[in-house]
Amino acid sequence: MPERDEALYQEAIEDIRNLKKQRSSQLYLVWLRFKKNKLAFVGLVMVCIVLLVALLAPILTPYDPYETDPFNRLQPPSRQNWLGTDELGRDVLTRLFYGTRIALLIGVLIVLFEGTIGITLGILSGFFGGVIDNIVMRLVDILRSFPVIILAMAIAGIMGQGIFNVIIAMGIVGWTTYARMVRSKILSIKESDYVEAARSIGESRVSIIIRYILPNALPTAIIMVCIMMPTALIASSTLSFLGVGVMPPTADWGSMISAGRDYLLNAPWISTSAGFAIMFAVLGFNFIGDGFRDALDPTTKRS
Numbered sequence: 001m002p003e004r005d006e007a008l009y010q011e012a013i014e015d016i017r018n019l020k021k022q023r024s025s026q027l028y029l030v031w032l033r034f035k036k037n038k039l040a041f042v043g044l045v046m047v048c049i050v051l052l053v054a055l056l057a058p059i060l061t062p063y064d065p066y067e068t069d070p071f072n073r074l075q076p077p078s079r080q081n082w083l084g085t086d087e088l089g090r091d092v093l094t095r096l097f098y099g100t101r102i103a104l105l106i107g108v109l110i111v112l113f114e115g116t117i118g119i120t121l122g123i124l125s126g127f128f129g130g131v132i133d134n135i136v137m138r139l140v141d142i143l144r145s146f147p148v149i150i151l152a153m154a155i156a157g158i159m160g161q162g163i164f165n166v167i168i169a170m171g172i173v174g175w176t177t178y179a180r181m182v183r184s185k186i187l188s189i190k191e192s193d194y195v196e197a198a199r200s201i202g203e204s205r206v207s208i209i210i211r212y213i214l215p216n217a218l219p220t221a222i223i224m225v226c227i228m229m230p231t232a233l234i235a236s237s238t239l240s241f242l243g244v245g246v247m248p249p250t251a252d253w254g255s256m257i258s259a260g261r262d263y264l265l266n267a268p269w270i271s272t273s274a275g276f277a278i279m280f281a282v283l284g285f286n287f288i289g290d291g292f293r294d295a296l297d298p299t300t301k302r303s
Contacts, residue, residue, distance in 0.1 A: 033295035040291020046284030054104050057097040065090065065098040065251045074267045084269045087259060096273055098251040103233055103281065106163060106246075110232040111225055113171035118178025119221050125179065126186025127205075127213060136183075140176040148173050149238055156244040166236050166245050174232070178224050185220045189213055226289030230282040237278055253278050 034040055053060065069089030077084045083092040125136040143151070155169040189195065190213065198208050239245030240254025248255055253274040260270025 043287025
């Protein structure tokens, strides 16, 4: 190998080594910035509370979320039923706790499903460009021309009620946000020195994507997941509220709000408790998302 080529090869190897060192130091700095953000810490505590409620639901309440008691229907909050009972005599607090499980399950699966599709297509679109980029971006434009909830309602209505139908419906319409954000990030990353260095030493496109493109697009993906989690929670609850989501009698926040709207004057605790649970979870994930965004990209930090 000529001396000039040998020098270029060694320079490329050194660039890649420096990149790995930078990643380690950046992760530590991200954690330090995240810890200093008070709202992010509050959001972390709130999300931990939601997770604990979901995990410990059978321990936290002695009632069955599906057992009806017509003689005790629409009872106000008391020592026996801290948040009262619903129109069928079921304990509202119990259904709220079990509804947390359903909400998190649907939210996480929606984010994973739409995130996998969106991030994959965003990477392919940004890295390869050309025909692939045009096809993906035209699909994004078509799907984003419709209101997300309306399109999700139509898809869920065709497929029918059910948890997995909600996940599929939201995944089909929700991946576009990930694709656009990741694509814009990839367009800047693929022209970086370390990517050029990897090309110069003969690494394949697949290897470049896995070893260099994907890890550097990960911060954007993490921010998107944290930001889209509240959207997934609200959207799934909205579909259930409109009658095209989770099938009754499954304990679900959206279904609880829908069932309680007929009793807002004489039993407001049914709808308001579920609404507060949605607000609490959404705020927690929003605070975490803002904290990760500020920690991963301090230049976007708001005053």
